[in-house]
Amino acid sequence: MEILQSTTTTWHQACTVEDIPADGGACVLIKGRQIAIFNFSRRNEWFATDNQCPHRHQMVLSRGIIGSQGQEPKVACPFHKKTFSLRDGSCLNDEHYSIATYPIEIRGGIVYVEV
Amino acid sequence: MSTSTETRVVVIGNGMVGYKFCEKLIAKEKEHFRLTVFGEESQVAYDRVHLSEYFAGKSADDLLMAPRDWYSEHGIELYTGDPVVDIDRERKQVRSHHGLVVAYDYLILATGSGAFVPPVDGVEKDGVFVYRTLEDLDLIQSYARKARKGAVIGGGLLGLEAAKALLDLGLEEAHVVEFASRLMPRQIDEAGSGILQRQLEALGLQIHLNKSTQLIQGTDHIEGLQFADGTELPVDMLIISAGIRPRDELAKIAGLETHPRGGILVNDQLQTSDPSIFAIGECALVHQMIYGLVAPGYEMAEVVASQLIGNVKSFRPFDMSTKLKLIGVDVASFGNPFAQEPDCRTITYDNKAKGVYKRINVSSDGKTLLGGILVGDAEQYNMLLQTCKNLTILPPNPEDLILGSRGGEEAGAGVMGLPDEALICSCEALTKGQLCHEISENGQTTVEALKKSTKACTGCGGCTPLVKDLIQGVMKQQGLYVRNTICEHFDYTRQEILDLIKINQLTTYNEVLNELGKGDGCETCKPLVGSVLASLWNENILQKDRAVIQDSNDRYLANIQKGGTYSVVPRIPGGEITPDKLITIGQVAKRYGLYTKITGGQRIDMFGAHVGDLPFIWEELIEAGFESGHAYGKALRTVKSCVGSTWCRFGVQDSVSFAIELEERYKGIRAPHKFKSGVSGCIRECAEAQSKDFGVIATEKGWNLYVGGNGGSKPQHAQLLAADVDKETCTRLIDRFLMFYIKTADPLTRTATWLNKLEGGMSYLKAVVVDDVLGIVADLEKEMQLLVDTYHCEWKEVVENPELRKRFSHFVNVPEQKDPTVQFDSMRNQTKARDWKTVS
Ligand SMILES: Cc1cc2nc3c(=O)[nH]c(=O)nc-3n(C[C@H](O)[C@H](O)[C@H](O)COP(=O)(O)OP(=O)(O)OC[C@H]3O[C@@H](n4cnc5c(N)ncnc54)[C@H](O)[C@@H]3O)c2cc1C
Numbered sequence A: 001m002e003i004l005q006s007t008t009t010t011w012h013q014a015c016t017v018e019d020i021p022a023d024g025g026a027c028v029l030i031k032g033r034q035i036a037i038f039n040f041s042r043r044n045e046w047f048a049t050d051n052q053c054p055h056r057h058q059m060v061l062s063r064g065i066i067g068s069q070g071q072e073p074k075v076a077c078p079f080h081k082k083t084f085s086l087r088d089g090s091c092l093n094d095e096h097y098s099i100a101t102y103p104i105e106i107r108g109g110i111v112y113v114e115v
Numbered sequence B: 001m002s003t004s005t006e007t008r009v010v011v012i013g014n015g016m017v018g019y020k021f022c023e024k025l026i027a028k029e030k031e032h033f034r035l036t037v038f039g040e041e042s043q044v045a046y047d048r049v050h051l052s053e054y055f056a057g058k059s060a061d062d063l064l065m066a067p068r069d070w071y072s073e074h075g076i077e078l079y080t081g082d083p084v085v086d087i088d089r090e091r092k093q094v095r096s097h098h099g100l101v102v103a104y105d106y107l108i109l110a111t112g113s114g115a116f117v118p119p120v121d122g123v124e125k126d127g128v129f130v131y132r133t134l135e136d137l138d139l140i141q142s143y144a145r146k147a148r149k150g151a152v153i154g155g156g157l158l159g160l161e162a163a164k165a166l167l168d169l170g171l172e173e174a175h176v177v178e179f180a181s182r183l184m185p186r187q188i189d190e191a192g193s194g195i196l197q198r199q200l201e202a203l204g205l206q207i208h209l210n211k212s213t214q215l216i217q218g219t220d221h222i223e224g225l226q227f228a229d230g231t232e233l234p235v236d237m238l239i240i241s242a243g244i245r246p247r248d249e250l251a252k253i254a255g256l257e258t259h260p261r262g263g264i265l266v267n268d269q270l271q272t273s274d275p276s277i278f279a280i281g282e283c284a285l286v287h288q289m290i291y292g293l294v295a296p297g298y299e300m301a302e303v304v305a306s307q308l309i310g311n312v313k314s315f316r317p318f319d320m321s322t323k324l325k326l327i328g329v330d331v332a333s334f335g336n337p338f339a340q341e342p343d344c345r346t347i348t349y350d351n352k353a354k355g356v357y358k359r360i361n362v363s364s365d366g367k368t369l370l371g372g373i374l375v376g377d378a379e380q381y382n383m384l385l386q387t388c389k390n391l392t393i394l395p396p397n398p399e400d401l402i403l404g405s406r407g408g409e410e411a412g413a414g415v416m417g418l419p420d421e422a423l424i425c426s427c428e429a430l431t432k433g434q435l436c437h438e439i440s441e442n443g444q445t446t447v448e449a450l451k452k453s454t455k456a457c458t459g460c461g462g463c464t465p466l467v468k469d470l471i472q473g474v475m476k477q478q479g480l481y482v483r484n485t486i487c488e489h490f491d492y493t494r495q496e497i498l499d500l501i502k503i504n505q506l507t508t509y510n511e512v513l514n515e516l517g518k519g520d521g522c523e524t525c526k527p528l529v530g531s532v533l534a535s536l537w538n539e540n541i542l543q544k545d546r547a548v549i550q551d552s553n554d555r556y557l558a559n560i561q562k563g564g565t566y567s568v569v570p571r572i573p574g575g576e577i578t579p580d581k582l583i584t585i586g587q588v589a590k591r592y593g594l595y596t597k598i599t600g601g602q603r604i605d606m607f608g609a610h611v612g613d614l615p616f617i618w619e620e621l622i623e624a625g626f627e628s629g630h631a632y633g634k635a636l637r638t639v640k641s642c643v644g645s646t647w648c649r650f651g652v653q654d655s656v657s658f659a660i661e662l663e664e665r666y667k668g669i670r671a672p673h674k675f676k677s678g679v680s681g682c683i684r685e686c687a688e689a690q691s692k693d694f695g696v697i698a699t700e701k702g703w704n705l706y707v708g709g710n711g712g713s714k715p716q717h718a719q720l721l722a723a724d725v726d727k728e729t730c731t732r733l734i735d736r737f738l739m740f741y742i743k744t745a746d747p748l749t750r751t752a753t754w755l756n757k758l759e760g761g762m763s764y765l766k767a768v769v770v771d772d773v774l775g776i777v778a779d780l781e782k783e784m785q786l787l788v789d790t791y792h793c794e795w796k797e798v799v800e801n802p803e804l805r806k807r808f809s810h811f812v813n814v815p816e817q818k819d820p821t822v823q824f825d826s827m828r829n830q831t832k833a834r835d836w837k838t839v840s
């Protein structure tokens, strides 16, 4: 379901807006890759990151609780509560870890992610 | 090994005072001393003053004065379990039981005292104990398991503490046998004794006065006591607490002067008749007396340590004020409690209905406080003690000191009104000025922090309330105020948030955040608010915006495990299950490839479920009559039960039925942390009810209710809240206890920790939930009833609701596909989660 071509990455239609719970996250499968999608309903702000937590390699980040630390939007891994910035993927409580983030767009109730 | 510049110091006795001496000496001068310590007990020095807390769940490690490593880290040679058996004063060396010979320049005797056992026929029988060491307590504890009736000989401070311990150990009868005509004759006056006796009787102790024990009956183990007046008392165990006897036997062998009635004679410098040998603590007889308290012992340690580094110091008469801990009734005496008119003016307050007696002795000129007695309410003890010790000038109406001022300002000026020199912690000789400095300049603003930096409150602990007041006072002066607020998004404590949510009738997280918080919330405040909303309104935790604020376990109504799969635990109330239901569990587990294991709470856990399978699994379980077990929630786990009177030949009540009733009543209720329960059918306690947040044990007459127990990493025994109550009363008390806990505990705090932190502890809890001093029990019961009435099985609602059900898939864009990264290994014909990959 590719719509736009860029050099190495492609925009994919991931899911509908309703598939992701408000102020929460869910996981989508894109080209064999597990991507976590999150949103903050008040600002209609959306983020996409790896679903895998780098700490113990668990596919669970989409099930984590999201929130903010100061101005930084973040998600907490349900396993050992490592928290990651949703903007740049850096781990906020352990500098050894980081996750990949992906560009995301909403158009007409559809969520698009560039992978 | 030792060089000539080193001074060799040998300490005999590794008790409280012997330890304190080491600590003080190395703090002053470490370099020039070579310290060797011999201890007879196998334990390194521990806090004997708080010995009874061992029964309340503290471990031997918790009680240590310092861990064993501390000694080696400070270059101290320590030999425990190896008493010194001989002192060769000519050669200046000691010899231990194991044959070690060590030379000394100075020898410190800190051998303490042992229990004095009167020469009564039969004291050697099984079941007769003294109350002095950890080992004694171990023996008492294991013997108490098979005993029903216990007695203590001796109605003094220690005897009453031991008697209370017998009650706490769950004995049906605890007796106190006193030779004198009243309790605690050395500390309090007759009127005070009377009130104390009535209060103790109300707690369940049986008191026998004017009784001289002549014989301990029984063949090889104790069966009863026989008194001089011909009466008898059948008991299965006995603790003798008839006073202490200084351990001076070694001093005698060495030819040092001792007193005929016990005690090593020392002068004001605490030197024995041999100038290079000192005696300190409870073995020393100074000023013609044995100081049987820890604070004067510590001061003796200080006096000798100072002298060894070359200072001149002597031991002066020491204050013997005491406050009894742990008994459930406050008792305190201070200064000169017995001073009488015309040497002073005595003011008394005697309220038999309330069980309170207070007496103060004021100097004839009305200016200073000479001493006094408090029974039933010793809240003012520390203030009065300080007022007395510091010769503080009294307010014009000294009676306000004990009555509280009737209108107007607080009598005296509280702890902040004391002079800077006022001694606050007498064990560590810390003045108000020193402590204020620590608080204000060094920022040590909690009792814990002050304990670390100054050792305040670590001795007898009597100064703790005063230290707390001091912290509050200093902080207030500086305009500071500390609270345990939730996180950066909510500037409230859990209790405040709960009250605010209730008053404002908020039911969703976003409402709460909009009204009371800021930012987007986080993994700390979201589940906390989720739990509070559930505790208040009991609506489905996944509806409205509440699913995304729950921790993963609550969000998927299952426990997340290694690898990201979930475990499923259906409720099996009281651990009772029909064969048909067992078959269903077996079939479901087979169908979905689940690993099965019996849990510690008497139910069955199925592991390895894919998130997408959860609704299907539950559909089948619900069909067969199961409900959610809430193993994922901060909620009731199980009410474990033994088979009780239905099958067991010892059972006195039907424990299974009661366990099922309780589990059905409290299932699903959300609390600050998980909570567990158990019901045993008799005193043998096969259901381990005393290790639970609330536990019930059947008695001949009804049920005993215990609360605040814990297993887990910090085991603690539950404490008795009510004895011999019927089922209805028991349930009502549990309602109140649980609701009070739910409303006031900090987040993620189990009942044991909550109770430990609760100001006033168990007595306060009893006052609130049994005596209703706050006037809230009707509300607590009502609030609990609402939760009980609104119970619903969360899984049933999910299974029947397509919207909720949809959330149970791993990939929202390919819902039927399972997480391909999940992998299992096999073990003993079942699956297990693949180990973590730890390299990143
Ligand atoms: C249950 C209980 C409650 C108490 N409550 C309070 C209270 O509330 N307030 C208070 O101020 N005081 C209280 N006390 C008293 C307080 O514990 C003592 O005053 C204090 O422990 C005395 O310390 P010590 O070092 O002199 O003696 P101990 O602590 O008895 O230590 C002496 C040690 O020396 C060892 N020893 C003896 N002979 C030898 C030898 N030949 N070689 C090697 N080692 C030897 C003994 O085994 C013992 O371990 C209480 C005591 C008990 C038992």
Ligand code: SF4
Pocket: B642, B643, B644, B645, B648, B649, B650, B651, B652, B655, B680, B681, B682, B683, B684, B685, B686, B687
């Ligand atoms: S606690 Fe008592 S009734 Fe229950 S199983 Fe044990 S012995 Fe039997």
Ligand code: SF4
Pocket: none
């Ligand atoms: S004791 Fe530790 S390993 Fe065992 S179930 Fe509890 S948390 Fe897991």
Ligand code: FES
Pocket: A053, A054, A055, A056, A057, A058, A077, A078, A079, A080, A081, A082
């Ligand atoms: S696996 Fe995510 S924090 Fe450990």
